[in-house]
Amino acid sequence: SAVISQKPSRDICQRGTSLTIQCQVDSQVTMMFWYRQQPGQSLTLIATANQGSEATYESGFVIDKFPISRPNLTFSTLTVSNMSPEDSSIYLCSVLQGNSIEQFFGPGTRLTVL
C-alpha cells in the first residue's frame, strides 16, 4: 500500500487565519480525497482532489472555504480559510491506487482554532 504523509501533524491557529495542509504519497495514485473528522464524530468527505483541475466538493463544502490543489499524482493541499473554532477537527487525506478499490488514509492533521 502507498505510504502517505501529512504536514503539519498538528497546529493551533488563531481565528480568522488560514492553514494549508499538505498530503504527500510515495507513489502515484489514481485518486486523492480530503476528509474532516470533527471532535467525537466520524469522518465526512470534503472533496475529491482532481489532478490538474478543480476539486469536486461534497454538499456543505465550498471552494472559498476549503481550496484544494493537486498539481501532480503524488501531492495535494487543503487550505482551511478564515478559520473559526468550529473548524477544529482532524483533517485526513486518503488515496486510491491504480485499480484498487481499497482506500488508504494519511495520519491526519489535528487542527485547533482558538
Next chain:
Amino acid sequence: KQEVTQIPAALSVPEGENLVLNCSFTDSAIYNLQWFRQDPGKGLTSLLLIQSSQREQTSGRLNASLDKSSGRSTLYIAASQPGDSATYLCAVSKAGSARQLTFGSGTQLTVLP
C-alpha cells in the same frame, strides 16, 4: 442518502474474549464495505475490505462478514488483546463507485489486561 450505524458505541471486554462489532447501512446498493481501526488522535488503518459480491474476509484474528441484502456487516475479533483497543469504523461506498466512503460513527473498544 446512505446512513451507517455502528453498535455498540463503546465496548469494554477482558483480554482473551472473542467479540463482535456491528455495522448496518440503509442503502444496500453498495460497492464495497471497509473496516478501519483508528487509534486516539491518529489516522485510519485499513483492516479488511469486502466487495459487494463477497460474504466475508479474514485477516489473522479478524473476520468480517457482509449481508448486503439486510444491510449488515460484523467484525469478529478472536482472542482479544489490549493492543486491540482502538475505535473501529466501518465505511461503505456507493454502487458503481469506490470513491465516496460513508462512515459510521465507530465503536470504541477497550480490552482490559
